[in-house]
Amino acid sequence: MKAVCTPCREGTGWMNKIMWRLVDGKADPKEIDMLFEMSKQIEGHTICALADGAAWPVQV
Numbered sequence: 001m002k003a004v005c006t007p008c009r010e011g012t013g014w015m016n017k018i019m020w021r022l023v024d025g026k027a028d029p030k031e032i033d034m035l036f037e038m039s040k041q042i043e044g045h046t047i048c049a050l051a052d053g054a055a056w057p058v059q060v
Contacts (some may be wrong), residue, residue, distance in 0.1 A: 008051035011042035017052060 018035045021027035039055035048050075 003046040004045070007042040007045045008048075008054070011038055011051065012027075012054045014038060015058065019058075 015035060015038055018031050018038075020026060021031065022035075026043065035058055039058040042051040043055035043059075
């Protein structure tokens with residue numbers, strides 16, 4: 001069986017860390033692209049909608 005919770009469990013934690021680095025002004029500009037790419041990796045790859053809900057605000 002495919003690991004359907006892993007993208008969300010790992011991805012949302014990393015997205016949160018990067019978002020806070022952006023808010024605090026400590027992020028590297030490359031992290032913006034990294035955050036967007038990470039959101040694409042978790043969106044649609046989980047069994048529930050939590051990952052999609054976490055990814056969408058990053059993609060807007």
